[in-house]
Amino acid sequence: METRISVVIPTYRRPQLLVNCLEALASQTLDNTNFEIIVVSDGPDTATGEAVAQWHAANSGINCRYLSTPGKQGPAAARNAGSIAASAPLIAFTDDDCLPASDWLEAFCRHYRGEPHIAMTGGVQVPLSPRPTDFEWNTAQLQEAEFVTANCCCTKDALLIVGGFDEAFGMAWREDSELQFKLMIQGIPIVHVEAARVRHPVRAAPWGVSLREQKKGQYNALLYKKYPRLFRQKIQRHPVWHYYATVLLFAAMCTALVLDWTPWFQLALIGWLLCVAVFTCKRLRMTSKSASHIAEMTVTSLLIPFIAIYWQWYGAIKYRVLLF
Incomplete structure (x- = not known):
């Protein structure tokens, strides 16, 4: 039978999560002769290749292929490799840590009119x-996003027109918005299909993970450079003034301490502590109040403004754009 839709899943050294995703795809209500699965590892990975081979051996009725990029390039490059290899006119994207609903592919195919x-x-x-x-x-905010690669579908021709994903986005951050903006500029309609549902469980994260997450901020500069108006309209309406105020007050505090300007030191200290306290309370407002989490939020709130601004300016210099 005709392959109506291809599923592309980028992955990177998470074989068990990937197998869970594949199991969800094996339970699709769409006849398995109507779809194919293309798993693309972001760089060679023996464990992932073996996991896919074992899963496919137990689900031989499903057309599943395993590819890998030559080296680690990021999910955008992996998705492009899968898109090129896809044989269907429709290409659905999800991530290796997602669990598509049983009627996910059927919902997309039902809405598609050629x-x-x-x-x-x-x-x-x-x-x-x-x-x-x-x-x-923060992960739960995906539920409010307009366009995410955890759950989207494009015609292969539409991807060809916009040039696919921009592989300059080397991490899983803003590459989905970049594709969305290209589709919008080309006048390609983006339709929401509520029936096409994906479950995105939150994976375990180490203490202080928010510090590591700040590295992704460098790609805000790249997206802003390419689409300044859309970036301000849909991503970040205003610069992160709170971060800048926190860093500047800390710098003023250190300067006043060195110069022995006691009143100015005290004023800057109060301002800095107030900024940190407001940021910490904002992060705790809707989240856990356990002692460990309060400690994590306090420590990371002290450091995030410095790390976030560093990576933002790293991206601004790297991509030669002024972004506050």
Whole structure:
């Protein structure tokens, strides 16, 4: 039978999560002769290749292929490799830590009317614990996003017109918005298909994970350089003035201490502590109040403004754009 839709899954050294995703795809209501699965490892990975081979041996009725990029290049490059290899006119994207609903592919196919150029998005559900951590809460914001690669679908021709994903985005950050903006500029309709649902469980994260996450901020500069108006309209309406105020007050405090300007030191110290306290309370407002989480939020709130501004300016210099 005809392959109506291809599923592309980028992955990187998470074989067990990937197998869970593949199991969800094996339960699709769409006849398995109507779709194919293309798993693309972001760089060679023996463990992932073996996991896919074992899964495919137990699910031989499903057309599943395993590819890998020559080296680690990021999920954008992996998705492009999978798109090129896809044989269907429709290409659905999800991530290796996602669990598509049983009627996910059928919902996209049911909505598709043979348009040569169209993109579709679906609903993302992020299950949260009664007292979520800051990391869980931030992940849950995917539920409100307009266009995410955890759950989207494009015609192959539409991807060809916009040039696919921009591989300059070397991490899983803003590459989905970059594709969305290109589709919008080309006038390719993006339709929301609520029935196409994906579950996105929050994976375990180490203490202080928010510090490591700041590295992704460098790609804000790249997206802003390419689409300044859309970036301000849909991503970040204003510069992160709170971060700048925190850093400047800390610098003023250190300067006043060195110069022995006691009143100015005290004033700057109060301002800095107030900024940190407001930031910490904001992060704790909807999240866990456990002692460990409060300690994590306090420590990371002290450091995040410095690290975030560093990576933002790293990106600004790297991509030669002024972004506050």
